[in-house]
Amino acid sequence: MTETIVVKIGSSSLTSDEGGINRERISFFSNELAALHEAGYQVILVTSGAVAAGFRRIGYAARPKLIHEKQAAAAVGQALLMQAYQEAFAAFGESGGIAAAQILLTRADFSNRKRIQNALMTVEELLHQRAVPIINENDTVATDELKFGDNDTLSALVANLVKAKRLIILTDMDGLYSEDPRNNPNAVRIERVDQISDEILSFAGGSGSSVGTGGMRSKIEAARISMRGGIPAFIGRVCEPGDMKLAVDGIGKGTYFDTSMHNLPMKKQWLGFHSFPQGRIVVDEGAQRALLDGGKSLLPVGIRSIEGDFHSGDVVEVINEQEQILGRGVVNYEAWQIQAVAGLSTEEVKRRMEVVRIEVIHRDEWVTLKS
Numbered sequence: 001m002t003e004t005i006v007v008k009i010g011s012s013s014l015t016s017d018e019g020g021i022n023r024e025r026i027s028f029f030s031n032e033l034a035a036l037h038e039a040g041y042q043v044i045l046v047t048s049g050a051v052a053a054g055f056r057r058i059g060y061a062a063r064p065k066l067i068h069e070k071q072a073a074a075a076v077g078q079a080l081l082m083q084a085y086q087e088a089f090a091a092f093g094e095s096g097g098i099a100a101a102q103i104l105l106t107r108a109d110f111s112n113r114k115r116i117q118n119a120l121m122t123v124e125e126l127l128h129q130r131a132v133p134i135i136n137e138n139d140t141v142a143t144d145e146l147k148f149g150d151n152d153t154l155s156a157l158v159a160n161l162v163k164a165k166r167l168i169i170l171t172d173m174d175g176l177y178s179e180d181p182r183n184n185p186n187a188v189r190i191e192r193v194d195q196i197s198d199e200i201l202s203f204a205g206g207s208g209s210s211v212g213t214g215g216m217r218s219k220i221e222a223a224r225i226s227m228r229g230g231i232p233a234f235i236g237r238v239c240e241p242g243d244m245k246l247a248v249d250g251i252g253k254g255t256y257f258d259t260s261m262h263n264l265p266m267k268k269q270w271l272g273f274h275s276f277p278q279g280r281i282v283v284d285e286g287a288q289r290a291l292l293d294g295g296k297s298l299l300p301v302g303i304r305s306i307e308g309d310f311h312s313g314d315v316v317e318v319i320n321e322q323e324q325i326l327g328r329g330v331v332n333y334e335a336w337q338i339q340a341v342a343g344l345s346t347e348e349v350k351r352r353m354e355v356v357r358i359e360v361i362h363r364d365e366w367v368t369l370k371s
């Protein structure tokens with residue numbers, strides 16, 4: 001089977017701080033992507049840069065802050081960005097070059113089964129035809145509260161969706177450092193990460209440039225989503241010819257995030273990444289072990305307390321007493337029912353209440369999110 005690589009390029013690598021596209025950089029990255037394409041990979045690009053590319057052209061002096069101004073800038077910049085990629089990719093391959101295809105997605109598209117399946121089918125057909133799908137958030141329609149905001153998360157969701165061989169997140173730094181090197185030149189680079197611990201998260205700061213948005217923090221969060229879905233990730237820099245291939249081959253300039261997880265089926269991707277939890281269940285250590293290590297269902301006996309007023313069939317988040325998120329699942333009880341039976345043994349629950357299923361969350365309707 002042909003392997004797919006998802007590459008995410010941030011605004012800071014494609015545009016200048018003053019606004020506008022850096023055509024040289026676009027041409028360089030397109031060269032690097034074409035080399036992967038020619039090596040036989042299926043290549044998907046997740047690109048930022050629409051706002052940064054468009055704000056000057058539309059007449060703003062600096063990157064706008066207001067949502068409608070950003071959306072207007074993105075509407076202008078997205079066209080400029082695609083035009084630049086179209087021109088750059090036209091130079092490769094046979095008869096007219098590699099076709100670059102625009103796909104604009106929102107968070108709402110991922111939550112809607114039909115829409116995301118349609119998007120996936122389109123992406124697969126484009127890859128089959130040896131085109132390069134170029135994905136960005138659909139900034140002009142994404143509402144503030146539902147925005148990805150940065151494209152790091154979007155790229156991890158895309159990598160999961162297509163079951164990529166690797167997610168490559170490119171930025172202006174050659175990997176994750178123990179601290180932002182812009183603030184501390186003595187910070188050391190982390191070569192490999194196999195678990196996103198609190199320490200790793202504490203290393204990551206915000207964006208260093210005036211055009212980037214997410215900084216290292218959102219990249220680490222993206223790596224976590226990717227790893228959860230069984231997709232190894234790389235965060236780093238591609239600055240010399242051949243660097244992209246090295247990054248894919250596991251010897252690039254950056255940090256590698258390894259995973260021993262299996263790919264998540266579509267249903268569990270929805271549960272883990274796209275559903276909207278209606279409440280929280282706090283569980284004890286025994287229940288945590290059963291859910292995380294034992295592949296078991298959640299029973300009333302392991303429940304300490306609940307938060308929120310949810311109904312049977314809703315998605316809830318499960319946390320431990322230290323408030324760490326363990327995962328999400330579809331709950332089989334009403335919130336008031338759990339309140340009545342929390343901490344009780346299965347026999348006692350059955351004695352007190354008529355329930356359709358004894359499991360509060362069945363393991364088939366559960367996805368672990370704690371790494």
Ligand SMILES: Nc1ncnc2c1ncn2[C@@H]1O[C@H](COP(=O)(O)OP(=O)(O)O)[C@@H](O)[C@H]1O
Pocket residue numbers: 009010011012013170171172173175176177178179180181182203204205206207208209211212213214215216217
């Ligand atoms: N621990 C860290 N290691 C490396 N870079 C970091 C770290 N913490 C914060 N950063 C900053 O994250 C920036 C990259 O994120 P961002 O500006 O959002 O770029 P992009 O536009 O490529 O997504 C770097 O330029 C750097 O200043």
Ligand SMILES: N[C@@H](CCC(=O)OP(=O)(O)O)C(=O)O
Pocket residue numbers: 009010011012047048049050051052074136137139149150151152211212213214215
């Ligand atoms: N969709 C937006 C992405 C916003 C952004 O700047 O993201 P990033 O540079 O990846 O932190 C755009 O194209 O401008």
